[in-house]
Amino acid sequence: MKPNQQYQKGQLFTIRYFRILPLTFVWIVLQTGLYGYIHLNGFGQFIANHLPVGSVFLLVIFAFLLNPILSRFGPTAPFNTAELTLCWVMITAAASVPGYGLMEFIFPYIAAPAYFATPENQWAELILPHLKEWLYVTNQSALNKFWVGINPYQTIPWQIWVRPVAIATIFGLSFFFSICCWAVILRRQWVERVRYTFPLVQVAANLTQADLNQKAFQPVFRNRLFIFGITFAVVVHLIRGLHQFYPFFPNIPLDYPIRQFFPNKPWLAIVTGWPLLFRLRLSVVGVTYFLLPDVTISIWFFFLFYKFQEVAISAFSIARINTQQQVMGAVLVLTVVSTWQARKHLLAVCQKTFTNPVNSALVDDKSEPLSYRSALLGMIGGFVFMGTMAVTMGMSVWMAILFILLMWILATTAAWHVSNAGCLLVNVGFTPFNFFRMIFGGRALGVRNLILLSFDRSSIPNWSSQSLMAYSIQNFRLANTHHLRSRSMKLTQWMLLAVVLSIVVTFFTTLTWIHREGAVNLTRWIFNVGPGAMRRAIDEILNPSPPNLPGILSAGTGGIIMSGLIFMRQRFLWWPFHPLGYALGVTWAPSRLWFSTLIGWAIKFLILRFGGFRALRQGQPFFLGLIIGEYFMAAVWQISALKTGVGYWGGPPS
Template sequence: MAWIPLVLAVYFSMICIVVVLRRQWIERERLTFPLVQVPLAIIEENDDKPSILKPFYKNGLMWAGFALPFIVGCLNALHNYWNFVPNVNLQTSIPLFRNTTAQTIALSFPMLGFSYFVNLDIAFAIWFFNLLARVEQGLFGILGVTSTQKLYYAGGFPILAHQGMGAMLVLAALGLWTARPHLRAVWRKALTGDAAIDDSDEILSYRVAVCGLIGSVGFVAAWLWLAGLAWWILPVYLLAMYLIFIAITRVVAEGGIAAARAPLIAADFTTSALGTAAMGPHSLVALGFTFVWAADIRTFVMASAANGLKLAEEQLGRGKRGLFWAMALAITVSLIASIATVLHLSYAYGGINLNGWFFGPTGGPVYPFNFISGHLNNPVGSNPVGWVSTLAGGGIMALLMLARQHFLWWPLHPLGFAVSTISMTNYISFSVFLAWLIKTVILKYGGPVLFRRAKPFFFGLILGQFTVAGLWLIIDYFTGMTDNNIYWV
């Protein structure tokens, strides 16, 4: 039970951060939030012809897009029942630079759909910088440039992981620096109650959000300290953790990458930056257990809350205070249901018989213990290659962001560089490229009118995959089929 207050404090701090940044991201910077486009389209009304059935479901293009992932998903699902049904393989890879690296070619229907609603310069930067990262890794491989550092939750090439981490940290830090006029206003409202600053359209008042953030971060720090994390490590870890949270949320809100995580997790970054020799076993154990809430965070509360606030901005107007309690209820129900489900499945069927990643002896559950035992058995000092790579990545990211702000003609959006070294980006980059190419052609030859007319098709691509996955989950439940993996992303 000691874990539940910690997790709730982390989640509450995430919501408070989103409340503080909402106006900056939505009203001032006008981020596109591609992930909310489908629900907005579904609930859109036709004022001319009121009907029970929304216009979204009457659009033939939407159903054409829906059919593609639905049919492919059904074929793959049926193939797992009967081998004679053809299986549609949506992924391959091209070896590069004497097999030192490979470029994944994979079609993800949702990412193709989401990326259609991403700004062209961002979509271009995502696939371009990912391809550049593959070239960089290949050149390093041919030249024999390598690193022997052991990272427990990163890609297979530590130099690129550190480079991407530097870019991710700078993305968050410079984003906060750019937002400093807004942050000063938030602080002034929280501290003095300045009537000139209106926070009535937020789900929490700025005073509650700021005090809640300070209190929840303080609680997390105290919990980690009591768990054994040394006081001098705490600020490094917490700063890295929250900057990662902010950066990933920004990536989701602006880049439409539905599942993303940082090139390094905060625990790996901390041990690499400070070294493990001076940490001691208590600190390493405490860092290892942070994997629970700060490791494979492909989807997490801060990104969900940010998208939720964007959706509320479009639909609820100024009456949003009740939304916080809806979020709190959703988190509470999810925690209770997930804990109960995991315990039931583990005891009823035996965890070792279930999904290998979530329950298996080589999957996610052993990562914290591998991290702890590995560092205890092989203590090392601060990693200089990691520092150089992180500073290089951060420096390049800073230059890209400055160029973006000062030169209107600058074509390379810095967000693409921040996610270029993530393994997930390598998987989705081809889908992003296709969306960028299609959108470029549509805008060039059909203009904004054709772009708007084509939207339902891409809505269908997204909805079709999630629908077919849910449908076969229900069918598999009643038939007893297991491991019927239709899609990955």
């Protein structure tokens, strides 16, 4: 079979690269560039979740407009499943760069140290001597243009930004490459053996599935419940969007504030930190419908469990303990247990790499996106390169090893959340800086390690909403769903190429938008992370903290609880809770997802209770329509913000 041909259910597809690649590359450029304006100006989230709005929008255009038109010119004219899958794989991989991805925080980090250093804050004496000059921008004229903006007659000093951005990007890209290889290694374990549900892949699978009977629309899009679901979502967001422009127009509220009901301690803890938000998002309700019952109930139950712990901590004024420490222990136990469960597969991969037994079916990797040898050696090589760069930057060797290990754990955990629970948003709940400071204390870490760890979101934000590992493992599962051969399609190579293209586009477009407006006039919290990192480092340098024993005990408690949850789920079929909910913790993600998940769980429970499994299956198109309809309208309103300047935050998780 030729490399550009794929079989699906007995049909042979030819991937016509000359058609699909130009459209894909153009959309990557547009999607990446639009982020720079939409997100930095606070107009909405065009990319930032594990089912990117921009990517869904393009595939909706393919499914509902381009392919129906092309079908009039013959049965082979529309884009086929393999072509649409390749397009989806590339545009989602590219979405891991802007938004909350690789390039989001590089600019504020490298622009903050020299610009905000003053005699009062002592950064010039205590921090800058420990930072390599090639890690940040020192030219004050360039920094003034970045933070304040330029007039139409001034130019952007591109050459000054190239070196620090390139260094940070290469560092992050080496990690991206490594976790992409790690996703290849885990694919069989997660997809074929443990059989995670991959809920978000079901949306992508429907959007990339071309009708084998050469109809204009595939069957699910002709389903009455799907039409009703998508119409309902479109109407809701059409009304809400019009209200944004015309306040006299009626509104459909989806956010229900409760802060006024809890003005005093200890109940104030419910609405502070990561607050208890009553936000209804139709797409989250739709995704919830495709989740396992124990996953669904655990997401909202454990968020409430954590919030009431915070009330107790506030009531008794317990010092140096917070709920995030429990998440640290839970995540570490989860990683150990899941690695142990995959030990046979991982040992087989190592055996294939280093001894290459040709007759062992256990280590057959012909159906994998890359050979196991290439994947394992690529992952090791990427981590070694990353560690070498970290040491060159000034990090201790032992700290570099632990840092990379922790980042690997965080990326794997984020992908695990997405694969099991379809988490549109993932925030693992703690950063390397907080974790290592708790374990070792500031004095033991040393000044250089503290400073470099404080830049913990600069180029590898894998506790965020756009982890390349999560995108990678989902894309491999999508190809498997369509019975496509990932290796012959070169999915891994195309994903990495899309990432590189998105990096280049992000560099030029984001710097352009920042210089046009001035960073101080854009979304404040994004650009506060740079000065915030410096303040965090200087506080620890001036007042180094000892190891946090209460925090370590709290993390140990989290590990014990996680072990108990895993044990109960494996031993007792009646056990209602999934460990995933506890590992999510109290972060930005469950704060915004829990209420919609609760509503979705209740709807699914009622349908199952009164209609049975048949009604449950028949209802799937409606909830798929809710997801696609809300995403489509969110994209429409955010694109309209380019002209109107009126943003829209009522759509997918925001």
